[in-house]
Amino acid sequence: MNAHTLLAARFAEWQQAEFDSNLCPVRDVLDQIGDKWTVLILLSLVGQPRRFSAIQRAVPDVSKRMLTQTLRNLERNGMIVREVYPTKPPSVEYTLAPLAEDLLEPLAGLLRWAEANHARIHAARRQFDTAAAA
């Protein structure tokens, strides 16, 4: 069963029986990974746990506020584990949970597609924009 057939079939199923797009797994996962920092933070934790400030250095643009918020949300969803070491000053280490490890595989597929095709996308954009200018 190829991807087309599968997706078309699943979509048809979701539509049936009072389709609630907020409950749909598609949106459930896309809402999570679609935000500004989640994926970059997850990637920074691949293969190595990191402390709060180490993540902030690895993902240069993220503010403390958004880093805290995104980490909390990831922890809530069972994607990362937060461990506090009661040293002085305190240090906190974040580790990918098995759930997130499982996510890496399909995520890698998506990112491969992104790298392979973002040139095509930008070309399409330029063409569309110059056509629209007329």
Place this chain on the structure above:
Amino acid sequence: MNAHTLLAARFAEWQQAEFDSNLCPVRDVLDQIGDKWTVLILLSLVGQPRRFSAIQRAVPDVSKRMLTQTLRNLERNGMIVREVYPTKPPSVEYTLAPLAEDLLEPLAGLLRWAEANHARIHAARRQFDTAAAA
């Protein structure tokens, strides 16, 4: 090369040489598919072109405003083709472009993961929330 190694390596590369997260392909694609309607609309077009109002029926909650906006954006990115038939009243048909067809494969992987694991996510959330209540 497994997904972990690949992702860690790519992430390390992106970090080097004035990493601009807005330019990074990761964000480029996630910004696109992470919004509220894009993926659902793409799925509604798998295997069959549809007209504007047919898409709206297929994706029940979308407003005309957001449908128009999302379709424009998809067209701009070369993901769909818009064809106008000058009938009266006019009819407009939308078709998946090859770029979007290519995207279906990695997207299907992600959605499979979502369906397989959203129960685990909800369980983690319940546990986190009850723990936080104390």
Place this chain on the structure above:
DNA sequence: CGGAATCCCATCCGATACTG
């Protein structure tokens, strides 16, 4: 039918300041 225009609210997110 397939939009475009306008209004408006909700939230996202960054900047800044403060804290145990």
Place this chain on the structure above:
DNA sequence: CAGTATCGGATGGGATTCCG
């Protein structure tokens, strides 16, 4: 060090109205 609290601008997105 690893946060929390607060503010305010930008953006997302729904509802409604109008149009060729």
